Amino acid sequence: MSEGAAISWFADIGLADRLAVGGKGGSLGELTRAGIAVPPGFVVRTEAFEAFVRALDAEKPLRAPIEALDPADLSAVAACTRMVRARIMECAMSTEVRAAILSAHARLCGAERDVPVAVRSSATTEDAEDASFAGLQDTYLWVLGGEEVLRLVRSCWASLYSVESVCYRRTHGLAEAGVAMAVVVQRMVDARTAGVMFTRSPTTGDRSVVTIEGAWGLGSAVVSGEVTPDRWVVAKITGEITVRDVSDKHVRHLPKTGGGVEDTPVPDELRTAPCLSDAELLVLKDVALRAERHYRRPQDIEWAIDRKDGSVLLLQSRPETVWSARDAKPVAAPAANPLSHVMNIFGGRR
Amino acid sequence: MAETPKRFPLPSSVPIAEGTEAAQTAYPYYMQFGPEDDERFWFYNSMHFPEPMTVFDMITAEAAYCALGASNTRVHSLPTTLGIDYRIVNGRVYIGGNGVTDPAEIARRTEEFQKRAYYYYANWERLYDQWKEKMLALIQDAQALPPLTLPEFEPLAHVHAGRGVASNHFLLDTYQKTLEGYFRMWHHHFEFLLLGYGAYLVFFDFCKKAFPEITDQTIARMVAGFDAEIFRPDEEVKRLARRAVELGIDGKFQNGTAPDDVLASLQQMGDAGQEWLRELEASRHPWFNVNVGDGFYHYHRSWNDDLSLPFSALPGYIERIRAGDSIERPVERLVAERQALIDGYRDLLATDEEREAYDQMITLACRVFPYVEGHKFYCEHWYTNLFFNKIREFGALLSEHGLLDGAEDVFHLSHYELETAIIDLMTSWSNGSPPRGTKRFRVLVAERKEAIEVWAGMETPPALGPVPDIIDDPSIVMLWGITRENLDSWLSAGEADPNEIRGFAASSGVVEGTARVVKTVQEIDRLQSGDILVCRITNPTWAPIFQKIAAAVSDIGGSMSHAAIVAREYGLPAVVGTGDATVRIRDGQRVRVDGSRGIVTILGKVAA
Numbered sequence: 001m002s003e004g005a006a007i008s009w010f011a012d013i014g015l016a017d018r019l020a021v022g023g024k025g026g027s028l029g030e031l032t033r034a035g036i037a038v039p040p041g042f043v044v045r046t047e048a049f050e051a052f053v054r055a056l057d058a059e060k061p062l063r064a065p066i067e068a069l070d071p072a073d074l075s076a077v078a079a080c081t082r083m084v085r086a087r088i089m090e091c092a093m094s095t096e097v098r099a100a101i102l103s104a105h106a107r108l109c110g111a112e113r114d115v116p117v118a119v120r121s122s123a124t125t126e127d128a129e130d131a132s133f134a135g136l137q138d139t140y141l142w143v144l145g146g147e148e149v150l151r152l153v154r155s156c157w158a159s160l161y162s163v164e165s166v167c168y169r170r171t172h173g174l175a176e177a178g179v180a181m182a183v184v185v186q187r188m189v190d191a192r193t194a195g196v197m198f199t200r201s202p203t204t205g206d207r208s209v210v211t212i213e214g215a216w217g218l219g220s221a222v223v224s225g226e227v228t229p230d231r232w233v234v235a236k237i238t239g240e241i242t243v244r245d246v247s248d249k250h251v252r253h254l255p256k257t258g259g260g261v262e263d264t265p266v267p268d269e270l271r272t273a274p275c276l277s278d279a280e281l282l283v284l285k286d287v288a289l290r291a292e293r294h295y296r297r298p299q300d301i302e303w304a305i306d307r308k309d310g311s312v313l314l315l316q317s318r319p320e321t322v323w324s325a326r327d328a329k330p331v332a333a334p335a336a337n338p339l340s341h342v343m344n345i346f347g348g349r350r
Numbered sequence: 351m352a353e354t355p356k357r358f359p360l361p362s363s364v365p366i367a368e369g370t371e372a373a374q375t376a377y378p379y380y381m382q383f384g385p386e387d388d389e390r391f392w393f394y395n396s397m398h399f400p401e402p403m404t405v406f407d408m409i410t411a412e413a414a415y416c417a418l419g420a421s422n423t424r425v426h427s428l429p430t431t432l433g434i435d436y437r438i439v440n441g442r443v444y445i446g447g448n449g450v451t452d453p454a455e456i457a458r459r460t461e462e463f464q465k466r467a468y469y470y471y472a473n474w475e476r477l478y479d480q481w482k483e484k485m486l487a488l489i490q491d492a493q494a495l496p497p498l499t500l501p502e503f504e505p506l507a508h509v510h511a512g513r514g515v516a517s518n519h520f521l522l523d524t525y526q527k528t529l530e531g532y533f534r535m536w537h538h539h540f541e542f543l544l545l546g547y548g549a550y551l552v553f554f555d556f557c558k559k560a561f562p563e564i565t566d567q568t569i570a571r572m573v574a575g576f577d578a579e580i581f582r583p584d585e586e587v588k589r590l591a592r593r594a595v596e597l598g599i600d601g602k603f604q605n606g607t608a609p610d611d612v613l614a615s616l617q618q619m620g621d622a623g624q625e626w627l628r629e630l631e632a633s634r635h636p637w638f639n640v641n642v643g644d645g646f647y648h649y650h651r652s653w654n655d656d657l658s659l660p661f662s663a664l665p666g667y668i669e670r671i672r673a674g675d676s677i678e679r680p681v682e683r684l685v686a687e688r689q690a691l692i693d694g695y696r697d698l699l700a701t702d703e704e705r706e707a708y709d710q711m712i713t714l715a716c717r718v719f720p721y722v723e724g725h726k727f728y729c730e731h732w733y734t735n736l737f738f739n740k741i742r743e744f745g746a747l748l749s750e751h752g753l754l755d756g757a758e759d760v761f762h763l764s765h766y767e768l769e770t771a772i773i774d775l776m777t778s779w780s781n782g783s784p785p786r787g788t789k790r791f792r793v794l795v796a797e798r799k800e801a802i803e804v805w806a807g808m809e810t811p812p813a814l815g816p817v818p819d820i821i822d823d824p825s826i827v828m829l830w831g832i833t834r835e836n837l838d839s840w841l842s843a844g845e846a847d848p849n850e851i852r853g854f855a856a857s858s859g860v861v862e863g864t865a866r867v868v869k870t871v872q873e874i875d876r877l878q879s880g881d882i883l884v885c886r887i888t889n890p891t892w893a894p895i896f897q898k899i900a901a902a903v904s905d906i907g908g909s910m911s912h913a914a915i916v917a918r919e920y921g922l923p924a925v926v927g928t929g930d931a932t933v934r935i936r937d938g939q940r941v942r943v944d945g946s947r948g949i950v951t952i953l954g955k956v957a958a
Contacts, residue, residue, distance in 0.1 A: 204562035207698045233563060237694035240858050242565050242946045331560040331699075334706035339471050341711055344555060345548045346463060348430035348456060 006048040006100040010041055010186075020045045022122025022182035027317055034294040036287060037313050041117070041186025042104045046124060048097045049157055049181050055094065056087055063176040066161070071170035074163070081166050085158040093150070101153060101185075102146045108187060116142045116188040116255065119149060121156035124180050141220060142188055144259040149185055156183045189313050190255065191304035193275040194219030195229050198320060199236075199288050200298035205323035207298065209242070210234045210285045214275050216266055217252030219302055219315065226263070227251050230275050234285045241281055246274045280305060283312050291317045298324060358813040358841070360388045367440055367808060373801030374439070376405045376764060376794070381412075381438045392437065392444040393813040396929055397830055398646050400886060400906045402441025402805040405798060406741065406761040406768065409532065410646040410734075411436050411443050417536035419448075421544060426470070427462035428544065431823045441805035444814060447823035467545055474717050478542065481721075485538055485728045492531050492736040495524050498747045500779045518776035525744065525772050529765060532737045539729040546718040553715035556708065560699060565946060567857055567918055572691050573715045574918075576681050578723035581919075583640045583653065584893040586633035587660045588677050591667035593629050597622040600672070603664045606875055609657035636732055643887050644906070645730030648742070648761045650887075652735040662874050663894025670897075679919070744772065751775055752788045754795065762798040763791065812929075813837065851935070853903070853928035855948035856914035861901040861923050862953065867937040882943055884935050896920040901943040903931045903950050917945075925950050 013021050013029035021029065025043035032038055056062045062084055069077050109115040119140040138159045140152045159165070160181050169179065195214030200207050213222060213229040221227045227250065233243035248271050256262040276284070284303060291299045291314065298320035304313050335341055361383040366374045374382075399411065419433020432448035450456055470477060504516055550573060557569045594600040599622050602615050616623035634654050642659065643650025653660050670677050692712060699705050745760025753771050754760060760768060771787055778785040817837055863882040868874055874895055877883060883899045887906045893916045896902070901923040917924035923945030925931075931950060935941060940954040 201563055206561050206563040207700070208561040208695060209563045235564070235568065236698070237691055238568055240565065240568070240946065242563065242858065244860065244944075244946075328700055330701060330704050330707075332556055332707040332711075333703055334710055337468075338710035338714060339468050341552045341707070341714070342467070342471070342545075342548050343460075345551045346429055346467070347460065 006045060006051075006097045007104045008043050008045055009104075010038065010043070013043065019124050019180075020047065020182065022046070022124050022184070023318070024120060024122035024316060025182050025184050026122075028184060028186070030294070031291065031314055031317055034290065036290055036294070036317075037311060038315065039118075039187040039189050039313050041108060041184060043122060044097075044101060044153055044183040044185065046180035046182050048100070049183075051097065052088075052093060052157065056091055059091070062087065066166060066170075067176050069166065069170055071167045074167075077166055077170075078163055081161045081163055084161045088158040088161065089151075089154050093154075098150065101150060105146045105149050105185060108185065114144050116144055116190075116259070117149060117185055118188050119143050119152040119156065120184040120186075121159055122182040122184045124182065139220075141218065141253075141261045142255045142259055148259065153183045153185070157181050188255075189304040189315070190307045191218050192216070192307040192310075193280075194302075194304035194315075195222045195275075197284060197288050197301045197303060198298070199292040199301070200320050200323055201233070202322065205326070208236050210236060210288045212276070212281060212284055212288075214303075215249045215252065216270060216275050217254050217264070218261055219253075219304055220261060221251060221253040221263075223302065226253075232276070232281055234281055236285065236289060239282055239285065241278060244274070246272060248272050249275065276305070280310075280312070287312055287314065295319065357817060358391075358815060359811055361392060361437070361439070361444075361814045362388050364439055364811065364814065367801070367804045370440065370801035370804050373405075373798045376767075376798060377408060377438050378764065378766070381408065381436065383437045383439055383444075387437065388815060390435075390446050391813065391815045391818050392446045393830070394810055395436075395443045395445045395830065396810075396812070397906055397927065398644065399443040401647065402802050403438065403443060403646075404648070404761045404802060405764045407646065407648055408438060408443075409529075409765050411438075413533045413536040414539070415445075416533065417540045418544075420537065421540040423448075425541075426467045426545065427459045428467075429456045429460040429463050431826075434826075440808060440810070441802060442810050446815075447826045449823050470542065470545055471549065471714065471718075474542075474721075478721055481538065481541060482728070485535075485733075488531060488535060488538065489728070489733055489736065492528070492733065492740070495527060495740060496520060498524065498743050500747070500751075500775075516780070518779050521744075521747075521772050521776055522769075524740075525769060528737065528740045532733075535729055535733045535737075539725060542718070542721045543725065546722040549714045549718040550722060553711040556711050557695070560704065560708075561695065564695075565858060566855060567914065568691065570914070571688060571918060572695070572712065573719045574688065575720050575723055576679070576684050578720065579727035580640075580723060581679070581893075581916075582727075583637045583660075584663075584916075585679070586637045587663050587894050588667055590626070590629060590633055590660075591664050591671055591677070593626055594664065594668055595671050597626055599623055599626055600668045603661075603668050605662075605665045607661075609661040612661060639732040639735050640727070641731055641735055645726070645734040648738045648758075652731070654735070655739070659874060660894060663897065666897050667894070684919075741768075744768065748772075748775060748791075751778070751785060753785050753791050755792060759791075759795045762795040767791075767794070817841070849952040851903075851925075851928045851931050851950040851952070853925040853931070853948050853950070854914070855944075855946055856926040857902075857917035857922055857924040858946040859901070859921070859923035860942065860944045860946065862940065862942045863900045865903075865935045865937065865939045865941045867932050867935055869932065882941055884931050884941075886932055893920075896922060901945065902926075903928060903935070903941075903943055905929055905932050 008017070008021055008025075008029075010029045010032040013026060014033055015026040015030050017029065018026045021043040028038050028041065053062060065080055066084065069080060071077065105117070108117065121138045138156050140155070143149055143152055160179060169176070193214050193216055195212065196219070197210055197212040199210050201209050201211050210233070212232045212234060215222050215227045215229040222229045228247040230247055230249070231243065231245040232241055234241050249266050250271060251263050252266050253261045254264045287303070288299065288301055291301060295317070299317045300320045301317045302315040304315055305311070306313060332341070362385060364383070403411070415434050415436050422428045423432040430450050432450065434445050434447060436443055436445045438444070450459060498521060500517055500521075553573065554569050557564050594603060599616065599619050602612055602619070613627070616627055638653035638660065641650045641652045667677055696705055696708055699708060741760060742757050745754060745757035748754045748760060748771055749756055753775060763771060771791055774785045774787045861882065863880055865884045866877050866881040867884045868876065869886065877895060877899060879898045880900045882901045882903060883895070884903045885905070887904055896916060897920070899922065902917055903924070904926045905928055906926070914924060914926055923943045925943055925945055925948050928950065935950070935952060939952055942951040942953055944951070
């Protein structure tokens with residue numbers, strides 16, 4: 001398999017390539033194309049996964065035994081998936097795919113050595129966004145070295161064969177042949193501050209505000225809920241910061257020597273200090289609006305601020321689902337006589 | 351065990367402060383609480399009447415509620431509400447709505463309302479132009495009232511002309527015309543007011559539903575005008591600053607110099623000084639007829655009566671002109687910003703149907719808004735100044751003839767008592783005997799002055815009587831912002847953080863600084879650049895000092911008050927309507943003003 005078939009750079013892909021690069025990969029490609037800064041990276045396409053699994057299947061059937069499993073028989077599922085995952089972790093990868101990943105990783109690092117990267121699974125189906133697949137969306141942070149990247153790409157592939165994932169597919173009768181996984185490899189941001197933001201208020205559904213939540217260090221502390229983030233509400237049109245809730249941020253995730261991240265206590269003087277300046281909030285708001293305009297629907301975004309140069313980078317942007325799924329009743333309808341709207345006030349409660 | 355429900359005291363259980371019983375009876379019987387009032391809900395109108403009312407000043411409530419009620423009940427036939435009842439106890443004005451709940455009656459009133467109010471909305475501009483003419487004519491009538499004189503002998507000219515009516519008669523005539531004009535002014539005031547607020551609130555409610563997190567002030571900015579009369583006094587001060595620089599006499603304006611001293615030194619400056627003094631006169635009439643309050647107290651004097659406020663602002667403006675800064679209002683930019691807001695929120699709506707409804711509502715709101723912004727200058731400021739000053743003239747005359755000890759004492763008599771004093775004086779002048787009431791009125795004034803002092807130091811319950819399930823009276827919600835949620839927070843007052851003071855979010859932004867508690871205009875010289883102004887009322891007449899403060903906090907005012915509008919213009923955080931910030935914040939304390947949430951936090955002790 002050529003590098004072109006196994007690997008795609010963000011700039012060359014978009015949401016339309018979801019089946020080959022997964023939702024996360026497609027979204028990062030889309031943002032890159034929209035001119036929104038994301039940490040550079042590439043996707044190990046589903047073709048690489050499929051070639052790998054096909055080879056394993058040829059050696060000794062892998063998918064057929066899974067398809068035969070009864071989801072109610074948990075011990076059988078556990079035993080079978082354990083073996084499948086072990087094969088994925090241990091069996092040889094084709095030299096072409098291996099070389100393609102290593103060379104892309106080397107290109108990503110450029111002249112620098114030991115550039116930390118993130119390795120993130122990127123599922124191909126809408127269902128994969130579903131909570132039933134929790135645990136499947138593996139993300140490995142601060143990964144150092146090509147060999148480690150290779151190992152974690154396998155881990156992402158193997159996560160498709162977790163007990164939960166397999167039970168879900170068997171319960172829903174999904175064909176194993178249709179299951180695939182892409183993997184995103186991208187430069188890691190050494191985040192001074194990171195978090196999430198929503199271009200529609202998560203609490204009220206208001207489309208006129210961006211809600212921004214952030215904490216010190218890498219965004220994983222916020223996403224995992226280990227820290228109560230600071231929270232702001234910024235009006236889209238006026239840029240007014242209408243809510244400022246600064247919380248006590250006792251812990252932050254920082255890179256660990258030798259790879260990975262670790263919980264670190266936040267120095268006292270930073271704990272109750274706001275982790276973003278007003279100027280940064282406004283930059284984040286503008287970036288959020290660009291993403292929303294690009295996708296033409298409200299977004300749920302992960303972001304980070306680079307410790308070195310203070311630049312804002314997006315790590316993910318996906319459609320907001322909670323409010324969009326609700327029936328929106330129109331707030332008011334036009335009236336034949338525009339004056340009759342005043343009855344809303346003068347006509348009493350109805 | 352269920353918690354005992356919290357309730358407000360009943361009117362009948364509010365004791366008259368000891369020693370003030372006689373002063374309490376000075377208010378007419380129809381303002382006194384009676385046993386039947388225990389059945390109803392009342393709230394303290396701290397927005398308009400934040401301090402105990404002298405007996406005379408109660409005319410501001412009397413005339414205003416007479417006119418408000420007539421407009422609601424009889425003129426426009428508001429479907430769900432009649433007028434406002436008011437009572438006074440311990441100098442504090444309580445008011446209660448008069449809701450209409452019978453569906454048949456609401457339907458009947460709705461039919462009338464649509465014949466009346468819809469006509470006003472449909473012909474708004476024409477009727478408002480006509481209103482301004484009426485109002486200016488009324489002002490001219492008040493200005494044309496004769497000076498009060500009681501000559502020893504009737505002027506020969508009057509005699510030879512066969513006038514046949516002596517000077518004493520004109521006291522009564524002028525007094526009755528003064529009262530008549532004042533009561534009439536309030537009818538003008540309410541001719542459009544509820545309809546205007548209502549149309550604005552329709553748009554306001556729509557925005558709050560479509561954009562639950564939009565701030566009140568953003569909505570206000572979408573409809574705000576830029577040529578409202580209330581901006582004009584500040585503009586005139588800027589104009590005078592420019593003229594001072596142009597005429598080369600700007601050196602005479604220094605911080606801390608009394609206006610009289612500045613005026614005296616300008617008299618020595620030859621033509622340039624004279625020219626500037628002429629410019630000053632042109633600005634003063636009418637634009638300095640703004641009082642430093644909201645028009646409900648005789649002691650909130652106008653700029654014309656006390657020039658210290660505009661004069662304290664001149665040095666700052668002059669300095670900025672010399673430094674080459676522009677002090678002009680960037681009207682074009684403000685207009686463009688307003689349009690961008692309107693368009694921006696419109697784009698965020700979900701459907702074209704909503705956009706069409708939005709267009710209908712904002713069109714009406716923008717049409718009515720010039721009245722909402724403009725009427726106060728004519729009514730609460732210009733006319734009210736003329737009125738109180740005329741009453742002051744009566745006070746001076748009564749003092750001159752031994753019935754009072756000073757002109758200001760007249761405001762401790764009710765307008766009925768004042769008429770008796772005037773007739774006493776007319777009689778005395780006519781028959782050559784001393785007035786009968788020389789002792790009587792002095793005693794009354796003394797006991798009422800004491801009572802006001804006692805009442806000012808008392809706690810005032812925010813509401814009285816049973817708590818209604820809902821507050822559905824549009825006039826109460828519109829004019830006072832009273833909601834069921836407010837009542838709950840009043841009931842739980844005291845459980846809140848003692849360092850936190852809540853009010854209306856009037857102008858957004860967060861600022862920390864040193865609090866300057868300024869109770870009178872005379873104290874404004876104490877404000878240093880960057881201070882946080884804490885005052886009873888932030889009024890647009892205080893606008894010129896907004897150039898040097900970092901934020902404003904007031905006891906009185908709503909988020910639609912002119913104070914809020916001026917604060918937004920200056921881009922300063924402001925929290926208004928806190929109720930008691932001037933009592934709870936000590937001068938020199940460090941405070942944080944969060945104008946987006948309407949919260950003032952006391953951060954520290956008084957700076958040494």
